[in-house]
Structure formats: C-alpha cells, structure tokens
Amino acid sequence: MPEITPFLKSLLSVAGISSYETPVTQLIEKKWRPLVDETRLSRIGSLEALKRGSGPEPRPSIMVATHMDAIGMMVTSIADGFLHFTQVGGIDPRILPGTPVIVHASASGEELPGIVVMPPARALPASVGDGVLGLEHLLIDVGLLPEEVAAKVRTGDLVSFATEPKELAGEVISGHTLDNRASVAVLTVALEELQNKSHAWDVWAVATVQEEVSLGGAFTSAFGLRPQIAVAIDVTFAKGPGANDWQTVPLGKGPTLTMGPNIHPYLFKKFEELAKNLEIPYQTEVTPRHTGTDGYATQVAAEGIPTMVIGIPLRYMHTPVELVALKDIQRAGRLLAEFIASLEPDFVEKIVWED
Amino acid sequence: MPNITEKQFELLEKLCNASAVSGDEGEVRKIILEEVKPHADTVKVDALGNVLVTKNGSGEKRVKVMLDCHMDEVGFMLVSDEGDGLYRFELVGGIDVRQLPGKQVLVGKDKIPGVIGARPIHLTTTEERRKKIPLDSLRIDIGPAGKAKPGDRATFATRFKRVGPSIMAKAIDNRLGCVILIDLLKTAPANVDLCLSFSVQEEIGLRGAKVAAFHFAPDMAIAIDATPANDLPLHEGGENTFYNTKLGGGPAIYTFDAGTLNDPRLIRFLAQTGDEAKIPYQFRQPGGGGTDAGAIHRSRSGVPTVSVSVPHRYTHSAISLARVDDWDNTLALISAALKRITPELLQTDRP
C-alpha cells in the first residue's frame, strides 16, 4: 500500500485559502502529473487531471471532486500595528484567541508570524466584557512596530493557520485544513492504485477551488467537463467531544457512503455492493436535505449529473487541530479506485431509477 | 358546475395518497410515467429523477413552452434507529414543528404505519406547555417489531377525501399541479411545442427544475404549483391584508416572490386570457416564498417565466384543503392561454 502520509503532511503545511489556492495546486499538480495523462487549470483555477481509460471512444468519464481550498482569514484594516480581520469560510470565533497564524504580507512579500489576540475587557464595549468575542473584536498581533506593519501589510492580505500537522497515537493525524486535503490524499491514493489497474472510463481527478465560499470550483468544472457521473469526496463529522448526534459517525471505522437527495440511489447501491464484496469497512451517512459538499454542485450542473458523495470522518472540523484516521483515507482511496476500475463501458445505461 | 371528472378525481386521489418526499419521488414518478406515456412524443427520466416529456405541435412558427410542476412533497427522513421501533427523524422541506405531535405517518416504500406521539400532558409543567415541542424530543414510533432504517422517508398518513366543494388531502402541494399538467398534455394545442417537467426536489431548493430547464432550453415557461390561501379571519377583527391568495378566487398569477420577478408580458397575457375567456383569476400577493420559476427563469440566457398556482389552505401540514372550482379554473386558464400563444408574445422587449 503506498505511503500517503508524507504527501498529506506537505499539503497541511501550505495555505491555499479559497481563491488563493496556488501553493497547494502546485504541490498536487507535481504529485499527480506522473499518475495521469494530462493536467490543466480550469478558468478559475481548479486542477483538472485526466487519466484516460481503455474503453472505446467516445469514452464516458467520471469526475472526482475533492476541494483543495482552505478556510482562513483576511485583513480588513490596520490600527496602530494591530490587524482587524474577517473570515474566509466559516470559523467559530470562539476557537481563535491564542491561535498562531501566518500573515501573508503583500507589500513586503513576507510571511509574518502572528497571534490572534483578545483585547482586555476594559478595551472592549461594555456589552462584550469578558463574554464571547466576535471577529469584529479580535485582533492579530505580529509583534512588529506600527510603522513596520504599515509598510508590510495591506488591507486584503491573507492570514492562514500556522499550526503544524502532528501524527498522534493510533495512526491518526491532526492539523489545519485536513478539510479537505485528507480527501485530496484519498484521490491521490486512488490514482496510485489505478496505475496497476485497467479502467474503461476516463477519469477526471479534480482538485476544486472555492468550496468553502461558493462551491465555485465544482459548479464550474462539472459544467466544463460534463462527466457522465460525479463523485465528491469531503470530510464528515466524526464522533468526539461535543459531537455525538445523529450526524456523526465513529472515527477510523471506514469512510461514509452518503445517501439522500444529493445522491443518485443507484450509485450508492453500487458503491455499497463493492465495499461489501471487497470487505472494505464503510459506514452509511444519511443527509435529509443536502450534503453541503461539492456534490451539491455537480448534481445540478447543466442537465444534471448522477452524483455520489463519500465522507472521510473528521473531528474538530474548521479548527486548526482537525483530526482524521489515516486508515479511512487508504480505505476510501482503494474503494474509489476499485469503483472506477469496475465501470463497464455501458455503465451509464445501467444507472436507472428503481421505482 | 365544475368540469372535473371522476377519473380526474381518482388520479388526484392516487397521487395525493402516494409518498414522494423530496429526493425519493419514485412512487409518484411511476404513476405519472403511466399517465403521460400514451400522450407524449418522448418521455425520459433524467439524472435527478425528473420526468421530462415532450409533445410537439404541428402548426407553423411554434413557440417552445415549458410547463413545470413539482412531484415532491415535504415530509420526514429517519436519521437514527434508537431501538424498540423508535426513530429519530429530520424534516425535509418547510414543516412547522407545531404540526407534528399526535399524527399518524407512513414510513418507507412499504408504507409501514407509525405515529408521532408526545409527552402526556400530566407529565408536563406549565412552563413547558408555553413552548413549542422541539423536534429533537419527538420520535417516529412504528411499534417494537417494526423494521425500518435510517434514510427511509416518511409522510403524513392522511388519506384523500372529498367534502362538498372541497378536497382534503396531504400533498395537495403539488399533486394538483401534476394532475393539471397531465391534462394539459392530453389537450396540447398545435401552436406550441410543449415540454413538460414533472420536477423533483422543489421543496428543498428547486433542484429538479434547474436541470430540467437547462435540458429543454425553452422559449418561455409556466410553473404550475399550489400556493397557500391564508384568508382566515383576523383575531383582532378588521380587514385581512395578508391572505396571500383567497380560496375560491381562481388561479393565482404571480407577480413577485422571493425567487422570481415574473415576466410582465406573461402576467398581462394570462390576465387578458382570463378576462376574455371569462375565467376567474387572482393575483397572488407579492411577497416571500417561491416556485420552480425561480430556477427556470435563470436558466441559460434567461427564460421568460410566470407562475400560476392553485390556492389551498393549510399547506405543508397533515391535511390541506382546496376547492374543486379553483382546480378547474386553473386548468381552464392555462389551457386557454396555451392556445393563444404566438411568437409575437415575446417579440417586444421585457417592459
């Protein structure tokens, strides 16, 4: 089984905030290039990699979407050397005080280390006091003199988490942006597995942009590539402290196969059959309305695309210490590769509604 | 006297009693496929489960008209099995939680009967009774030997009934639209190329209509739906100014809702048709809410679109109520309008 951890760790060590994915795009492109036939960028920056199938032309294609963008922050104004900021993607401001960050200073081109700080109660409006501080009251301190900050940092500069990835006991890894670099790793595992398998269908491996703000990459790549089926891989909620509701599944017990209005039931059935046959552990996840993943976008692109959604259980979503089980990544990658290899040239005709 | 026949009532009854929670429209899809096949040029089911039907006219200079109704209804999905036949559930679509306690439901494709109970009044406190019973305290109970699984859908168990001038049923929104569309297909005039979408997943975001409109790329569209009539007396007395529509007032033509500024050319055209053919109609009050038109009119380079709805009371609850007259007049208005459509209708710029 190929070792994916070093690559995953490298993905967790760069920023790649929504709309500014280039640093991570480059890493992924370098890793995928030997595994596929061609790579290119979509008009808004998604990495689209084609691995050609062996079936007769015109060949159907499957698109696998894993978003590569990260949540983060952005400077809104500068006051006396302190940075006011807003979020890119959804961040609970309660997890931020004391968080180490990197300020990507555009005027000087430097990466400045910084800390999210909480002004003392007396510096805040009485209504805030020692209660919860919203984003509007938090600041970033980069430890430089006000005039240095003014010379280096500008409104609109990006701020990313600086927390370094860490392997913990029991083959789990923690870090920022495992949402959704863990799924990029899954797709990479699948591409590696496919090196030794024949597959009739073309495979479009797509590292999408802007999922955290608009699902923009998935909407546009699905429209542009117009695959016959689409699979979105994204992280899902693992059980853990404060998360034990019906939306959660155990960590390390396999990826989830998702069912619900977003998913074509026939694809769910095929994935489930395959996982059972191959004895790959999996869990089922139910989504009554929508999955909130790239699968939401691929399903309604153009004339509609039959879509499947696979989840990688993850704890502490949208914090700098997200946590996943490496086994789940390997399992999902293998399942995906086996599914792709199992697609017969006429699979499209088999996708029906079994009413 | 309404012109609705026994056969139409039977079809509506079958459709209302069928279960088709958004994303799981199979039962209604099956009924509709049977109904439309003998009358259509082409029929297909697409990637989302929409039933897409075409019926071409034969005249010259035909306009390609898309007619849409959604097949899905609001309902429930079981999300976890707590043993002993008890299931936690989530809402699919907009249902007021106050509508839930004390109702019978049907679960899954086999329509397993179940109930949503509530805590006995004896065990509640005065304080508690002032608050809504929260969703997470309710369960669907199918009995200790019951077999269902997370992911199964459930609907209210209400059966269709005719009462004087009215019908009472669940899912009048939008099975009435489905019956009307089927009748419009059967009587399709020669001056238009009809494309019909019986759409999925309207109640959770107009998703079926979005891809259906892209597929058809029509010249214009009419979305046919059911809309609330909130025409009840005010507690304080005086004039009800927020009725949305009035029961018995005829088909409700939309001007503005949260999803669509309906095409003024088509609004005027429908009103004129009603005036000239002496078919009563009303304007739905501008306001929130919306129909599949919200997705259709934004498709591709834009599609001139208007919505027409049958008014009905108590939408998205266990029992809704509609008037047969309104059904009849909605069918009559759109039927008359289709015959009058010419390319000139859309030749002037949108006013």
Next chain:
Amino acid sequence: MKQLLQKLTETFSPSGYEAAIREVIRAEVEPLADEIRVDALGNLIVRKGPSTGSEQAKKIMVAAHMDEIGLIASHIDENGFIRFTTIGGVYPQMLMGARVRFYNGIPGILYTEPLDAPTDTPSIEKMFIDVGAKSRADCPIKIGEVAAFERPFLDLGDRLVAKSMDDRIGCLVAIEALRALKSTPNEVYFVFTTQEEVGTRGAETSAFGLDPDLGFSLDVTGWGDTPGRKHFDIALGKGPAIKIKDGGMLSDPRIIQWMVKTAEANGIPYQREVLLGGTTDARAMQLVRAGVPVGCISIPCRYVHSPSEMVDYNDVQNAVKLTVALLENSVEL
C-alpha cells in the same frame, strides 16, 4: 456628466421593471456601440470592439446594474390604502414619511399604523402607502404595481447625492467609459444588468449568454468615514475601490493584480476593499458555465439603500479612467 447622472438617478426602475432606465441608457449608448441588444431578462448588452477577436483579443464583460430597490403593492384596502412588500434591501426606518413614485407616475407617501412607542421602528407589515385615494375603487394602483423612492438629485460640488446612486453611478461610469474608449483590441461587452438587487439574476443570464473570458462589475460599496463607523478602510474621495472580497465573492487574484497595476501605471488613486456584507453582479459572473475570472471596481458610496446616497465626483471620474485604462489595451492575466 452630472446632468446625465441626474437623468439616470431621477428615472424610476425597480428590479424587474427596468424598461424606463433601459431607454434612457440606450439613447446614450446607441451612437457609441458596435452592437446593441436586449435579452430575455431585459439586460441591455452593448458591444464595443471587434466581434470576432484575434487570438489576443479577450471577451470582457463589464456589468453595471440598472435596477434599483423599490416597493410593490400587495393589497389595496377598502379605504384605498396600499399595503406593500419590498423589492431588494429596503429598510423600514428609511421609509417613514418617505415619498415614492409608482412606475406609472403616481406619487405616494408612506406612513405606519400606530406604534407601541413612538421611538419604535415600524415593520413593513404595519406600513402603508397613501396616494390620496378615498376607497379601493378610487385607488389608481393595483396589486403588483411597483414604486421607487422619489428624491431629486443634489449637486453639492464634489459630493453628489441621489436615490438609486446604487447603481446608476455604475451605469454612468460604464456609459462614460464607453464614450471615452476610442478603440479597443478587446471584444468588450458593457452589460446594463437587471434584477441585481434581488439576487444578481440579470448578470447570471447575460454572462451565460456572452460566455466571457473575464469580467468585472461596476457597483457601489460601503463607507467607513462617517461618525461611529469603524474598521472599514473605504472613504469618499480617495479613489475607486478595487474589490478583494465581499460577502458573496472573492475576486480573482489575477484580476486584482491587473487592476492594481493598471491604476498604478496610470497614476489613478485607488483603495483596497474588503467588504463584509453584500455582493455584486461579479459573483454571478464568476460561477457561470465553466467559470469566469472576475473582479469589481467599486465606487465608495455613503448611505447605501437610503433615499440619499452620496458619492464623490472625483472617485467617479477616476473610476471612468480606470475602466478605460483596463479596456483599451490587450489583457494578459
């Protein structure tokens, strides 16, 4: 330019009913355009430059929305008072005592049912429009008819005030840029869009139809330079703003670069905008088809969505200069 702005802002055209403003704009741009047309949702599409460009020529969409926020009649009561709902972001505190004009020319005034306390903000549900009618039969307005703020244009020198500055000022910038753009190697489409205030709908369909290589919107943004406003780096008179982020969109970094470099090369002042709420036509353009690299040039505007929106004339002129500078040369992102 000010005269044209007066004409643009004193025209009544709420979302979905843009014909009146479209005709005013059409009269201005028709002599300047290489091609002009109106699409299904009423967008006015104006081409400048070659229609089938060479390899280097890019198809560029520049969107300015011509609709404005407004009101729509929902009920005429038995005494002739008009109940209404809002089109776009209209706030009740802006409406008390305001005057509006219906699309058919009828003026009306706004008031409310009695409030619990005179300092309370009325709700839209409690408000009504009085057009001087004495009964339902006497009322010249029917359900579904639309109205917009009535307020004359005000020239305060550098500062200009009007209703619907959002986004007639963007329309003005587009018209003046078109006038000043003598030639371009690009295939430029100025699109005067509809229905922006209800969800950037006109931009979505017109962008789909045009399938541009890149684009930007011209719209207003908020302000941080009046009493009590904090931590928003936009002021009137410091130049047009180059949008980096707003509530609905992240501009394409390549477009931001292009705008910044062009402004600096031409000595045009500019501000960097990170807006927390709201969005523009560019959001819809970005997600159309296989995606479009987009950005936005914002005109700083005080009191947005009030009947008296204020801009700085220098910012407007600089926005025109920047737009022309962006469009007159070949673009390489």
